[in-house]
Amino acid sequence: MEWTDSRRLPVAVLNERRRRAVMLRLSGMTITQVCTLAELARATVIAVIKAYQRGGWEAVPAQLHRGPQKGEGCILNAERQQAIRGLIHAHTPDDWACRLHYGVVQR
Numbered sequence: 001m002e003w004t005d006s007r008r009l010p011v012a013v014l015n016e017r018r019r020r021a022v023m024l025r026l027s028g029m030t031i032t033q034v035c036t037l038a039e040l041a042r043a044t045v046i047a048v049i050k051a052y053q054r055g056g057w058e059a060v061p062a063q064l065h066r067g068p069q070k071g072e073g074c075i076l077n078a079e080r081q082q083a084i085r086g087l088i089h090a091h092t093p094d095d096w097a098c099r100l101h102y103g104v105v106q107r
Helices: 011-026 031-038 042-059 078-090 093-097
Strands: none
Touching: 011 031, 011 042, 031 042
C-alpha cells in the first residue's frame, strides 16, 4: 500500500481518516492495524483516540489551521526584526566570517 503524505491532504480527508481510526479502534483492532488501515502515523492514532476519550466525537476533527499563527512566539518586535534583516542583507557571509574566529560558510 502506498503511503500518502498527510500534510498535503485537505482537512476534510484528514478528519475522515481520524474518524475511521477511532471507529476501527473501538471495534477492537490493535493500534498497528488501525495505523495501516487509516493511513495515519502511530502517534496521530494515539492522539486521536485520547482526544475522543476526553471530548467525544467533537474532539476528533483536526484543526483548520495547524502550526503557530503568524507573529506568534516572536521575541523581537517589528522594529528590531527589520533592523536585523537590514544587517543580514547588507553583508555577505564572508563579511560575517572575518569577525569570527572560524568560518561561517564553507564552499
